[in-house]
Amino acid sequence: MKHHFLFLFSVLMMLSANMQSQEKPLKVGVAGLTHTHVHWILGRDDIGDIEIVGIAEPNRDLAQRYAEQHGFSMDLVYNTLDEMIAATGPEAVTAFGTIYDHLEVVETCAPKGIHVMVEKPLAVSMDHAQKMKALAEKHNIHLLTNYETTWYPTNHKAKALLNEGKIGDLRKVIVRDGHRGPKKIGVNKEFLDWLTDPQENGGGAITDFGCYGANLMTWLMQGKRPNTVTAITQQLQAENNPKVDDDATILLTYDTAQAIIEASWNWPMGRKDMELYGLTGAIYADNRNDLRVRIAEGYDGFEEEKTTLAEREAPYNDPFSLLAAVVKGSIRLSSYSLSSLENNMVVMEILDAARESAKTGKTIVLEE
Template identity: 50%
Template sequence: MKSLIIAALLTIFVHESMAQAPLRLAIAGLSHGHVDWIFNRKDKHDVQLVGIYETNPELIERYAQRYHMDEALFFTDLEAMLDKLKPDAVSAFGAISEHIDVVRACAPRKIHVMVEKPLATTLADAKEIAALASQYDIHVLTNFETSWYESNQAIKSLLDSDRLGAIRKVMVNDGHQGPKEIGVSEEFLEILTDSEKNGAGALVDFGCYGANLMTWLMDGARPISVTAVVHQNKPDVYREVDDEATIILQYPKAQAVIQASWNWPFSRKDMEVYGTRGYAIASDATTLRYRLQGANAAEETRKLKPREAPFNDPFSVLAAVVNGSLVLDQSDLYGLSVNTITVEILEAAIKSAVQQKTIYLPE
């Protein structure tokens, strides 16, 4: 009996140890300004950084010194890094246009991928990424900061419970004073102001949030049409790309207005949803204002707690998805279905702005 008890305890210990094994993560690129997130989560142990791919020697030296990392951690050949380290997953922090290259390298090796928003610069690349993920049975997640916002989740709950009624109008406002104005790195600025690497300027940089959120709110439905207007308010600063963009998404019975700007007086990521029975406004990550039809029709404000783990950290989400402890909904904000449509919307918006006309999406 004693030996059986010991064996059972050992089995439980082994299972718990396996469940708690950290995700072996490699980084592809250091030029994206969000990459610092991975180096500033030392209080969490669900991810182990095993390698970094980067070809810019100045960036390698800068990050090695900033975070006191051994330069042996760095590789200048992505495929060589993948073959040597065999990570569980790769998180891409280079230009958006390079996401397809990362997935092409990782998918045949059965390595999962998480990219920074948006998924790709073209619909063709997004579709190829989805096809590779399906063919090789890997997860490809897209990280948006607004996926961490409990206020957005609260609005979705109000919609799903029919307390807001059917969506009629959505306003999504995203951006800041401008990447140069807020002091992003030279390497990140070079990506953001290159239409080949970023897809466009503010239209993609911040328009992607609204496209992602609206597709999620509409349970994966695609809009009928996309209309976009862009402008350069600061052509002396942003010569090659737009710094101001407004995108209108039209659905059979709903409309979304996405205001993406590098001209706001302050940083903002807020959303307003108007339904047939009320409205709800996510003022920030944890502030919800809403007004619903009924006896007490006054507006109410709720201060929410931040999203619970693992949804309060994109790397924790990635680790949980890869180890199987988290299964995302088909239309999740991180998922390929929503994010392929997001890229389709952005591509149509770019075309609309260039051609100065409404673009109707194929059925």
């Protein structure tokens, strides 16, 4: 009887593994190549969860360079998104063009029932975001936003510790993101041309890196919108960024906490870090994997624990694995999770208010 049970168990396991291996990868189209985050998907190991079926990019020289770099065929490249969709029938499209183009991608894909993932931020403005949201809801598609920091184990551990009461009630969050500036770090011309354009990108550092802190804070606050938004922007590299800001500080206030978002193209080194301060301690997500927790002792003393975290388990370690899981229905995004439309509508409200505050020199009160 025991041997019979073991035999049946092994047969079931083999059948289960076979079914999993036979599950077809998600057919993904790529809309645009001018956002250099596209290397994330083009250079990704083939683990069988997605298949790039087509690429829409009119710049043949750029497409050829990337084809040689990543080894894909130019037969995958089409001049327009409509042509690519008609020829390849993707189930989802990932947008790697300008932020301004995100609306057009959704306008093209949503009526065809094609799901969309865009690179951060969701849109150039709340007006664009509202149109995208309406289309996604009307045509019942998933509309996700991808941030690099979504995949940081430290951010998720920090939130878990906060929820466990490790540092007491949250009072202050500081999020710092950025680098020396697009031109100084040597981004290619195709990216630089629109990244430093106020229409195509929606702003400079305030958009490019301000969105990270707004996304993380909305997640930590479980979707709660801030009461007020105050922002200061500067242009410290006019020679490199003549049309946009390159330094922004955004202050968000809530009933019981505040957030300071420091978005800059003037850091001496690249950074994406977050600090949480509670009533009894602090959590420092120093980078993707290094976390510190300080518990207060007396006036200025503390006990510190340092941890180096392993990567998260699939599909929570990769944007395209998550996209496939969401589209196939094996995962349902929780409200105000980092990739969700709900979260990123709040992000857009914060960014619009921040731009208005910086322009007028006034604190913006968000209406109920």
